[in-house]
Structure formats: structure tokens, C-alpha cells
Amino acid sequence: MIKKYLALSMFVFSSQAMAADMRDAEVAMDRGNLKLAMKIWTELAEKGDLVAPVHLGYQYAKNARNGNKEDGKKAYYWYSKCAEMDACKLELAKLHDEGVGTSRDKQKAMVLYRQVIDSDLDWSDGKDEARVKAGLIYMTDKNFHDKAEAEKLFATAARHGDPQACLWMGLILQGKQPVNDNYVEAYKFLYLANSKGNYSAMGQMQNLEQKMTNAEIAQAKKLAAEWRPSK
Template identity: 30%
Template sequence: MLSIMRHFRSGFFLSVLLVFATASGLAADTDTLPAEKARQAWASGNFTEALSIWRPLASQGDPEAQYRIGQMFENGQGLDQDIELAMNWYRKAAEFGYAPAQFRLGLAYLQGKGQPRDSAKAFKWLERAQKQQWAPAQYALGLLYLEGMGVDRKPAYAMTLLKGAAEQGHAGAQYSLGMIYLQGKNVEKDPAKARKWLLKAAEQQHLQAIYQLGQLDNSNKSDPRKIRLAAEAGFAPAQYDLGAAYATGRNGLDQDFGQAAIWLEKAALQGHAQAQFDLGWLYESGKGVQKSLDQALLWYRKAAENNLDQANYQLGHFYEHGLGVEKDAQRAFNYYQAAAGAGNKEAQYALGVMYDLGNGTQQDFSKAMKWYLKAAAQDQPMAMYAIGNLYANGYGVSKDLKVAKKWYCKAASLGLPQAKQMLGEKTDLHMVCDNPLTSSPEN
């Protein structure tokens, strides 16, 4: 399920707010004939004409014209891009009380754009804008107060602000409210309210809302029509879900690896880490695409750059075994270490093996045991078996056949053939593993 905090990742939050500010900007404009003519020229891309109208208006103190010139400097529209000059023009309009300029200036202080970061000034200008019921400012402050970013958390105030923006038709606020009610974040879960707000956002073509409604439809079964609609509109999570549905033959779709590859690639090209990994797997296995370890490596690397632990593990496996690359135990160790540190149980086991054997690193049975135990805690049977071997042989620990038997039994209970063989192929596991009087395996 998507979290509303996706807005805050990698600066996406601020860019989303800027989009909504631009889209909603006309609501606060002054209705004069020259101003309308300038807006029409600007909308059609005729920035020279727009500027010729707004410059004299701005010099007469018209706040909308000052704001628009600030926009043109910020975006390099008809003027050389100059962030400092843009902020100067925004400040002029903001001091006149123009809400869109106050909002832009607040965001600029929040992200340190054109001037040093200053949370106090950021909140001052955002509050001034929201007091004028400027929906983008209400939305921004709502999310900031909800999560306590640069300010103390105030969930009740955050909800008031988000509702204010949502009731004015702000799609981002409507989506956020839907997700808050869906997840029960600082409120009781309320599926009906969640659906209500998500529908309102979806009616405005908010892709995340469309996608989320697809996830919710029909008693937790994803609706492929809504997922496809969001995917075709370019929403990466929906493209990934559609690709995954084709790969597995779920949600009413026939299994089709060719279609899976098409949709996974669309999401992967937008930086969706899991799609990059899954596309790598398709190339590694030759499903839906021509088998290519080079392409598999390319996509695994991209997913690893996005900190996907599975990808780091897979790259470690490739370098350890020389799949499409020269064997390199040191690089394998490094990739395993990155994935293991992120909690990947297969990487934790693999890292334990490397310490156990002294492969790619100095042999260290204590560190091997450390990583085996972490993997075993996540029910990795090979790690349990390896722990049994360390105790059975007294490597890094005192030799203890009873403890070894305990770990062999754990691994055998998960169906590991090696552990069953160690205990005896025809052994009744219940009798051997649950009875303290039975003998321990001897090596």
C-alpha cells in the first residue's frame, strides 16, 4: 500500500506542491483585462507578450504581475533563469499579501532555494498563505504538521488543514485524506471515508488515487481496469503491478511474460526498484525476453543503486559464482554485506558462509555464527543447518552435539534434506527432536 509520505522522498514532496501551486494559481488572480490577456499569452507560451504586459503592472505594485515575473525568472520563461531574482519578486508580491507568492516563498525557505534554509520563515509565509484559504499552502502545512517535519507534530491541526484544502478540490489533499483514513493514521480507520476522498481525487485524474482504488476494489482483489488506467497514464507503481500480474497470471489476467516485461520496463525506466529487479530476473531466466546476463546485471545494478536488498544479494551471487562476470569474491562479499545489513536473510546466510570459509574475507567463525543466527531468526533453514555444523565440529564455539541436534532439528522441520539426512533419512523427527533422551548425531 502506498504511504502518503511518498511525497517527502527525494524532494518529491516539494515538487508536487509546486505543481499544485501552478495548477491552482489562477484562483487568486486579479480579474482585469490586461491581466487576463497576459495570462492567455503565458498559457500559450508567448512569454514575450506576457512579460510586456506584466512588467508595467508589476512596477505599479500589482502583486499578481510581480508573482508572475517571479515565476518566469524561476522557470526561465522568456527570461534568463535567475532564482534570486525570482525570490525577490515573490517577496514583493508576498508582502502585498498575495497568497500564491507567500506559498512559493515559504517553500523556497523550506528547501533553501535562492536563500538559506529557514524553517521559521518558511512556516511564517506558509501560515500567511493558508490563512487566506490558499489550498496548496493548507496541503503543505497539513503534511508537515502531520509528520512533524521542521515543526512539532499536530495531528488534529494537520487534519483541519488537509480537510480545508480537500474541500476546495485540492486533489493531493483529497488523496492524502483518503490514505489517512485507509491506514488509520492518527484517526480511526474508516474505509467509507477513505473511498470517498480517493474517489474525489481520482475524478481529478490523480494517478495514485486511481491506483489505490484499484487495490481496494472487490474485497481486496485488485481491479485490473483501474490499475491499467493508472499504468497507461504513466504511474510507475501501477505499471509494476500490471507487469507483476501478467508475470504471475493473477487479477484475472492470463500469464504472459512478454507483457510482463513490457510493463515492468516502463516502471523500471522511471526508477521503480522492484520493477528493475524483476526485469533483471526476466532477463536472467529468459522469460518474455531473450536471455541476457548482461541485461540482468544492468537492471540488478540499477535496483541496487535504489537500495533494494534483493538486488544487492543477486549481484553478490553473480560475482561469487561468475555469472556474466569474472568471479570476484571480494565484490560478492561487499554486495552480500550491503544486503545482509538491510535484513535480507539469504544475504545473511551467504555472508555467514563467506566468513565460515574465509572467502572474500578473513575466516572468522564468530562472525559466521553472528550472520547465521540473524538468518536463522528469519527461518532460513540452511543457516540453521550451518549453525548445527559449527556446534557439531566446535568451530568458533565449544563442541556441543545436543545444541547441534537442536539446530539440525529446526532445519529438518523446515524440510531441509541435508538436515534430515544428518538426523537419519527414516528418522521420526517428532521422536528424535522432541525427545531429550534420544542420541545426538555424531560426525
């Protein structure tokens, strides 16, 4: 997802010379030389390139989530340097959401998630990730609790095939009244989530099967097989 976004951003933001240096960094990464790639990205970022900070932020954030708290601050610093880009807004939102490299602040996270969602940029993967993250805040944070808005966001991302959104639609639909009318749709979304790699849906599918007829399960699987992503 990040690579697809950066390909567009390099065209917009990078000079020809900077683009050549960026390719050198990519070659270094392909050869497993992260130290050299980080050096090139840092030099580019310090010259004002807006793409290099995305790479730096990504690497530092990965280190932070693996336990290096100081790298979290570096991730936040570099993502802040390219905050006008949707990719950086999304990552800054996640840092605030998780409290990595900065204070945990759901309000700031939500503002940034919403900016990504409402952006004019055609970036469906990033927007769907923002929808799911914002939906989770609406579902779990008492200061934002809005189940209807969460479902709306999950439903949009699920239509595009986002696995986590499909899982949440399956969970939400199970509890809707009348429940029997929603079991087939719920199972369909759980089946899709599982087929797309979100294997935590399997347990939910097994539980739901205990409440469904064989005909309903077959219908749900048929709907899942016929499903296609939509805009």
C-alpha cells in the same frame, strides 16, 4: 520475499501512473503472459521507475541460472539500475558471488551483503539470506576465512528460523569442544532445518544419532518443538 519487499518499494518509488502500469504487468504475469509483463517492466524501467528493474533482473537472472548466459548480463544491467535498493544490492551480491552476468568477485559480493545486513530497512528475510551467503564466504573462501564471524551470522539467521542457517549451526556445533555438550543443540538445529524444508539435514541427523543417547535425542526434539523465532 521479493514480493513483500516490492510492495513497500512501489509505495516509495512509483508514481500513481507507474503503479497502474505495474498492476497491469502483475495481471499479465497472473495470466501467464511473461512477454507482456517484461515489455511493461522494460518501458517502466526506461522511464526511471526503480521497481521494474527488480522484476526484470529477477526474470533474467532465473534464465541465466538455467543456462542462458546472455541473460545474466541483462540481469546485472537491470539490477545495477536500482542498486540503491536493498533488494537489488542482495541480487547483485549473489551475481558477483556466483559469477553470473559478471565476473566472480567475492570481495564485491561481501561488500554488498554487508550493506544489506547493516541496512536500516526492516527486511529480515533479505538480511538473513545475506547473512547466510556472507557466512558461506567466511567458511569456504580462504581470502575471507573467519569461522567465528560465519558462526555469528549463521546464529543470527538461525534465531529467525532460516533453514540453511539452522543447518550450518547444526554442522558447526557438532565440531565444537567438548562435543558431547553440543550434540543436543546441534541436533536441535538440524531438526529445525529439516522441519523447515532443508532435507539435506536428515543425513546429518542420522549420523549424529549414532553418537547420542536416546535421552539426548529426546531432549533435542523437545527443544526443537519448543523453539520460537526471536529478533
